[in-house]
Amino acid sequence: MCPPVEETPVNGANGHQNGTNGTSRNHDDFTAIQSSHNPHPHHKSPYQPVGDFLSNVSRFKIIESTLREGEQFANAYFDLDAKIKIAKALDDFGVDYIELTSPAASEQSRRDCEAICKLGLKAKILTHVRCNMEDARIAVETGVDGLDVVIGTSSYLREYSHGKDMTYIKNTAIEVIEFVKSKGKEIRFSSEDSFRSDLVDLLSIYSAVDKIGVNRVGIADTVGCASPRQVYDLVRTLRGVVSCDIETHFHNDTGCSIANAYCALEAGATHIDTSVLGIGERNGITPLGGLMARMLVADRHYVLSKYNLKKLKDIEDLVADYVEVNIPFNNYITGFCAFTHKAGIHAKAILNNPSTYEIINPADFGMSRYVHFASRLTGWNAIKSRADQLGLHMTDAQYKACTAKIKALADVRKIAIDDTDSIIRAFHFNLHNDEERPLLEGLTVEEQKKFLAAERELNGEKEKRRLDATADAEAEVPVSKKTRTEAVA
């Protein structure tokens, strides 16, 4: 059963209030009767993390990599001004770390790194470098709090990227780590392409760097091949081998980046890499917003106490603007329909209690829900709610008749909110006046014909059903054999 969302007195984007047909109501009680099948469990979320002593679902940290992994997104170009704005926005949001592009990448990258370190942000600043002394030397001079050092350990990368064997990797890693530690910086060592690396190689190198006092080791699903279960197994195994923190980085090639991050935390990982909107190489990594949605459902208290969720939309808009993309319609939390409820069955229940079809309270993110009513899937409860908003009151039978008209028109063509409002207004007017207004102005002759036909069909259908029911009752036909009207003349 879904955890209930918090009570939201906020109106939806269309002005809908959450309550019985628009009347704001306290949802301390469910609408159904309490029973052993429906115990109304308000105080305990069934999505609370499973009781695993290794799990860090309630105490994870975010390493925000929009300014590193995100800069690797095909369309990204961040000048210093953009980087500062993004870094400040992420800091306001409350991320624990901000990871920057390697200062070895270019002279401007180095200058940008220095400038961001001087901003005095609350978040720790990291830079991401190759596992070699030249990069490490440049990085420690920039003023960063720490270095994220990486080197590929899979046979693909050992053969085709850097060409080094595991002995070389281990020796260089130790040299780099000791150097960085001697400079008083935080240090993380990560094996790129971990999930296509040999497990014995991985555990051996992680164990070696843990012994010399690395702050974190990193597991990276560089090609997005890992499944949640594989992630759980690897992180859990690693948890038994190292005592340092475990950072994880998940690409999204097969759509598992959020699930993998969650499983990593369940298995004992401590840090998750994210980027705003998930931007990064190819189709990117775990998105900050999507991870927040996932974690809010798992531990609302922890997430709300740490992260300023209401800033999410602004950060996403900022980054989307810089990288010149539109936020997808189905984006977690901020997609235009993330909290839109359309079908009549959903609309009715949502109006009564948002927990029926929402596990996330949009207000936690400064968003609002929207109850759609301008379609043929609408129902009379949604129309009644809309009429209430328009200040038009009718009997339930009248709302139902009005809804039938709206549905008939929606069968003719796609209708807009305005069309629906016009029909409600005209229908209401006609109830109280001798003069008969057309339900909708501006229909083409063709549409008018179709609308009339749809209405006739509707009336005929109703009449047929009434006659069928009467005939069935009179003949006392068993339910299974009752007459069904095939078509309406």
Ligand SMILES: CC(=O)SCCNC(=O)CCNC(=O)[C@H](O)C(C)(C)COP(=O)(O)OP(=O)(O)OC[C@H]1O[C@@H](n2cnc3c(N)ncnc32)[C@H](O)[C@@H]1OP(=O)(O)O
């Ligand atoms: C999975 C990831 O996202 S890892 C992070 C990726 N980030 C970046 O690549 C940062 C941006 N990169 C750059 O600006 C450039 O690639 C630089 C400055 C790092 C290197 O540029 P170049 O010296 O011209 O080398 P190039 O990019 O062609 O090839 C990569 C070099 O790094 C070496 N290399 C690759 N990975 C690593 C590693 N993890 N540790 C050490 N060396 C590495 C390769 O052997 C290769 O060196 P070589 O051609 O001298 O043998």
Ligand SMILES: O=C(O)CCC(=O)C(=O)O
């Ligand atoms: O440093 C890491 O752990 C991750 C590097 C990276 O971007 C990747 O492997 O995809």
